[in-house]
Every structure is written in C-alpha cells, then in structure tokens.
Amino acid sequence: MSAAAAGDQARARVIAIDGPSASGKSSTAREVAVRLGFVHLNSGLLYRAVTWVGLRDGWIEAKDFARRVAALELTLHPSPPGFTLRVDGERPGSWLQSAEVTARVSAVAARAAVRETVNAVMREAGAAMSLVADGRDIGTAVFPDAFLKIYLTASPEERARRRLAERAEATPTEAVAAEARRLGERDRYDAARELAPLARAPDAIELDTTERGRPEVVEEIVRLYESRDSADR
Numbered sequence: 001m002s003a004a005a006a007g008d009q010a011r012a013r014v015i016a017i018d019g020p021s022a023s024g025k026s027s028t029a030r031e032v033a034v035r036l037g038f039v040h041l042n043s044g045l046l047y048r049a050v051t052w053v054g055l056r057d058g059w060i061e062a063k064d065f066a067r068r069v070a071a072l073e074l075t076l077h078p079s080p081p082g083f084t085l086r087v088d089g090e091r092p093g094s095w096l097q098s099a100e101v102t103a104r105v106s107a108v109a110a111r112a113a114v115r116e117t118v119n120a121v122m123r124e125a126g127a128a129m130s131l132v133a134d135g136r137d138i139g140t141a142v143f144p145d146a147f148l149k150i151y152l153t154a155s156p157e158e159r160a161r162r163r164l165a166e167r168a169e170a171t172p173t174e175a176v177a178a179e180a181r182r183l184g185e186r187d188r189y190d191a192a193r194e195l196a197p198l199a200r201a202p203d204a205i206e207l208d209t210t211e212r213g214r215p216e217v218v219e220e221i222v223r224l225y226e227s228r229d230s231a232d233r
Helices: 025-035 043-057 064-070 093-097 099-109 111-129 136-144 158-165 175-194 215-231
Strands: 014-018 038-041 073-080 082-087 132-135 148-151 205-208
Touching: 014 025, 014 111, 014 136, 014 215, 025 038, 025 132, 025 215, 038 043, 038 082, 038 111, 043 064, 043 073, 043 082, 043 093, 043 099, 043 111, 043 132, 064 111, 073 111, 093 099, 099 111, 111 132, 111 136, 132 136, 136 148, 148 215, 158 175, 205 215
Parallel strands: 014 132, 014 148, 038 132, 148 205
Antiparallel strands: 073 082
C-alpha cells in the first residue's frame, strides 16, 4: 500500500473535513484543495474500493475477510485536485458508485480490518503531501493532529434535498421527508458504531451549511487556514 509523494514533505499539512452524509464534505474539500494547491483525499472512495473488490471476488462475508483486506494493494497517485486510486493495479472506475457498493459500504467500513488498511494508506499520503481529507472520522481517528479541523453539518431536510439533487431526482415534500429519514438512520448507525464513530473532534470548527452556498463555505475554510498558517509562521 502506498501513496506517491509530492510537494514539500516538511511542510505537509492536513485539513480534516468531517460531517454526516450529504453535508457537502467532498465537494467543499475538493474546492478548498484547488484554492490552496493541496490534494483532495476522499476517504469514502477507499472504503468503496474495498467493498467493490470484496463483492466482485466473492469474499465480502468470507471467514478470511481480514486476511484478504490486509493483502490488498491500495495505491493513491496524486492527480490534482485529487488522486487516482488503484486496487491491486486496477482502477475501479464507475463501479465505486454502483448500487451494490452503496448498499454495503457502511457495514464494510465499520470493520476493524478495513479501517486499519484504509487509515494506513491515508496517513501515508498525509505524511507525504498537503491534503484536504474528508470523511466521518478524519479529525478524530485518522489525523487527530490535523492542522485544521472542520465539521460540516446541515439540517436533515437540506441534506435530503442535496442528496436527491445529486441523483437528478425530483424533490417533492414527501421525497425529501423520506430521504431525510434515511439519512437520519445512517447518522445514527455511524454515530453508534463502536469503531471510529461519526463525531465532531473537540478542536474542530463546526460550520452549518444549511443556508450557506458552497462558495461561501469554501471561502471561510480558506480564510481559517490562511489565518492559522500566518500565525504559525
């Protein structure tokens, strides 16, 4: 497992962006990375990659699951503003977003063997280059010493509207309410899991994005980083 090095390792910094589903983490993190010249690391893609290969090769419920996960070669190659991900030399492509992977990824990501493998890959990347990493436990479990920690949130209804819009689905009141319930169930599952639950780090800055557009949120995170960077020089 490896991540190609880039940039000035001595000055490598991590901005950790956490929050529940559909709070705008990935899109915000990507734009912040572009603004600062960092690389965006979407932790969800790594968990999806493990889920994808486990489903494809038929060992997602195998007794030797942990051994198979540990044997995977997950590689991240910087391709700004993000990374190119390969699993045992193969690019998963659009399969990462398939319905089958989506249905299983939460349970797979909760397994200790998976988190150990994925966290090692992310930490190696964070040691080699400056990242904007997003997920649910980036600032609490993966990079507890991150230079800047942000926790994004939004109302369940706004998050539901965003999720439906991502799928190019209509957003009548009934559909929004149903999606909000599904997101609430996911939140409760993520917050209650024993290993690396969804939580705001004590030193994370919480930003409610319910009534704020992405450009405004990105601008504030960039400002927070630049202010902290200036004070650290």
